[in-house]
Amino acid sequence: MKLKVITSNPGKVIEYQKAFAKFDVCVEHCCVPYDEIQTSELEEVVKKGMSELRAKGLRNFIIDDSGLFIHVLRGFPGVYSAYCQKTIGNDGILSLMKCVDDRSSTFKCCIGCDIDNKTIIVTGKCDGHILYKETGNNGFGYDPIFTFDGKRSFAEMSIDEKNVVSHRGNAVKLLMSELTSLGLINTNN
Amino acid sequence: MKLKVITSNPGKVIEYQKAFAKFDVCVEHCCVPYDEIQTSELEEVVKKGMSELRAKGLRNFIIDDSGLFIHVLRGFPGVYSAYCQKTIGNDGILSLMKCVDDRSSTFKCCIGCDIDNKTIIVTGKCDGHILYKETGNNGFGYDPIFTFDGKRSFAEMSIDEKNVVSHRGNAVKLLMSELTSLGLINTNN
Numbered sequence: 001m002k003l004k005v006i007t008s009n010p011g012k013v014i015e016y017q018k019a020f021a022k023f024d025v026c027v028e029h030c031c032v033p034y035d036e037i038q039t040s041e042l043e044e045v046v047k048k049g050m051s052e053l054r055a056k057g058l059r060n061f062i063i064d065d066s067g068l069f070i071h072v073l074r075g076f077p078g079v080y081s082a083y084c085q086k087t088i089g090n091d092g093i094l095s096l097m098k099c100v101d102d103r104s105s106t107f108k109c110c111i112g113c114d115i116d117n118k119t120i121i122v123t124g125k126c127d128g129h130i131l132y133k134e135t136g137n138n139g140f141g142y143d144p145i146f147t148f149d150g151k152r153s154f155a156e157m158s159i160d161e162k163n164v165v166s167h168r169g170n171a172v173k174l175l176m177s178e179l180t181s182l183g184l185i186n187t188n189n
Numbered sequence: 190m191k192l193k194v195i196t197s198n199p200g201k202v203i204e205y206q207k208a209f210a211k212f213d214v215c216v217e218h219c220c221v222p223y224d225e226i227q228t229s230e231l232e233e234v235v236k237k238g239m240s241e242l243r244a245k246g247l248r249n250f251i252i253d254d255s256g257l258f259i260h261v262l263r264g265f266p267g268v269y270s271a272y273c274q275k276t277i278g279n280d281g282i283l284s285l286m287k288c289v290d291d292r293s294s295t296f297k298c299c300i301g302c303d304i305d306n307k308t309i310i311v312t313g314k315c316d317g318h319i320l321y322k323e324t325g326n327n328g329f330g331y332d333p334i335f336t337f338d339g340k341r342s343f344a345e346m347s348i349d350e351k352n353v354v355s356h357r358g359n360a361v362k363l364l365m366s367e368l369t370s371l372g373l374i375n376t377n378n
Binding site for chain 1: 224225226227229234237262263264265267268269272273275276277281284285287
């Protein structure tokens with residue numbers, strides 16, 4: 001079985017290759033552009049993206065979308081996290097959260113998988129808080145201003161440490177669990 | 190000739206009806222949902238929306254999309270102005286602009302018109318500045334924090350005053366000019 005990871009980010013492909021390593025699945029990178037729609041739900045973005053890719057004839061593929069949802073800001077930047085990171089950046093988020101006590105927020109990652117003419121959609125979460133300043137040099141995007149344990153930012157953790165607790169790590173775990181329980185993938189041995 | 194204005198906002202329909210009043214065109218309201226894609230350009234949103242509507246069999250219609258582009262924030266909130274208004278609101282924009290001297294910004298409105306199997310796309314603009322606090326009770330959205338003349342906010346002007354200078358008013362003027370110069374519409378008399 002081959003699964004195409006459809007993304008412009010090679011880092012994502014490596015992560016899926018690691019997750020599928022012990023299964024009878026070969027993960028390969030595939031760059032096919034698809035539209036992401038404006039909506040407040042990651043799952044809607046993923047569902048529409050999957051429809052478009054299927055209409056283009058693609059089968060057996062994975063796409064995903066992630067975002068940071070800050071509760072006191074009614075979910076902002078949410079589905080538009082990438083755009084907000086490019087425009088107002090972490091400084092912008094810290095300005096919006098100045099003098100705000102409720103700093104609770106949730107990172108979410110939604111994965112859509114088309115496999116054997118079935119659709120699996122899972123959403124992984126990581127609850128945490130927005131810090132008062134940027135800390136740490138690892139990771140990317142909002143990692144320096146997000147902490148899940150109240151001690152370290154995501155940018156102060158190694159990739160392996162982060163994967164254990166992160167929204168993306170949790171989404172991948174949910175996907176693997178769903179695929180194995182439905183008998184859609186099997187271990188190599 | 191009939192033109193369908195495809196929108197969930199009846200206020201837009203009235204505006205187009207006013208603009209087309211002296212032409213041989215009957216403007217009617219039509220509620221057909223279409224996806225708005227994630228992109229940094231209003232024109233891309235409009236073009237994709239028109240393709241989707243044409244694929245659904247619609248002909249002779251108008252759609253539009255608007256946004257406030259703040260230069261120092263790299264165009265934020267831009268195409269996502271409606272979402273940002275619902276989440277961080279004008280208070281959020283004012284927080285992001287606290288202690289910022291360069292307050293220049295541009296309201297843009299892009300109109301797409303499918304008429305007689307031709308596509309007309311125009312973009313109207315209104316350059317202005319972000320105020321330091323909300324002022325005025327008219328209008329909606331970002332109107333209370335935007336001034337085009339440095340004296341009054343959009344929310345301190347009447348609808349008719351605003352239409353003379355606004356991005357939407359300018360876009361409608363450009364559309365009418367384009368349609369008449371191409372001979373696609375004619376005056377009633």
